[in-house]
Amino acid sequence: MKDFSRITQSYTIVRHAMEEERGRLRSARAITAHERLMDLNDQAYFILLFAQFEDRVTELCLNLVRKKKGAKSWKTRRLWDQFPTDRIESFRSALPFLRRVSLLIDKGTPHYAVIKSLYEDRNRIAHGDTTLARLYIPSVVLQIQRLTKDLTP
C-alpha cells in the first residue's frame, strides 16, 4: 500500500480538473461524452488502487507462510512447505489472489465476499470490459482502507 495515498491524491487532482472541465461544457451531448471519460478515468484509478491492496495481501500472506514454515514440528510445517517463499513472483504464481485472501480470513465472512466481488470487478475492467462497471472511487478508497485494516493481524 506504499503508493495508495499518492494514488488517491492524484485521483483528487485529476477528478477536480475533470469536474472543472465538465463545468465549462455547454451542450448535453458534450457533457455525456465527458462523463464517459470520467468513468474510464475512475476505472483506471480503481485498477491502481486495487493493485495496492493486492500487494498488501501478498505481503501479509507471505509473512504468514514464512512464519508457519519456521515451525519446529514437521507436521505443522509440511503443508506450508509447499509454497515457494524465496521470491515474491513465485509465491504469487503458486497462490492465486483469492487463495491468498482465504489464508488471511475465513471464506464465509462478509469481508471475504466484498473482496471477491471487488476482485471480480477488477478483473472485468482489467480484461477490457469497460462498459459494465460504474464506480464511486471515494467509497472504494474507504472500503479498501477498511479491508486492509481487517486483514492486518
Next chain:
Amino acid sequence: MSPATATKEEVTRRLDDWAQRLRALYAQVDEWRRELLPDSRLRIHDEPHSEPFLRAQGIKSYPIPHCTIEAPGRKIEIDPRDLWVIGAQSRLVLMVDRPENNYMIVDLAREEGMESEWQYLDVSAKDFHRPFNRDNFRKLLK
C-alpha cells in the same frame, strides 16, 4: 449481489427497491422545496431506465422515477443515472438550472437493504462527499 452472477429476479427486485428509495428521497426533497422554493412545483414521472447490466439480463429498460422541480425561471432535475455502482448503491445526477450545473449524488448505504444514505460528490470535502440534506440542497440551489 454482483451483476455477473445475479438472476433476472434479483435484478428486478433491486430495481423495485431502487424505485422505492428514490420515491422516499423525492418526498424528502419535496419538503425542502416547499420551504426553499415556495413558488415551485415538483413532478415525479417514470422514465425507461437502461444500463449495460440490465441489457445483459435481457431487460431492455425498466421504469424508474425521475424528479423535476419547476419554479419561475428555474428548473431542477434529479436524474437516476446508474444502479450498479462499485462503492455505492446507486448514483444520480442533480441538475440545477443548466446542464453544466450538475452534481453527482450517491447512496452510500453500506449494504443492500439498509436505509439510504444520500451524499453528493464534492472533491474539496473530506472523504470527497457531503450529506445531501436540506442545508446542502439550499447551497446547491444558489
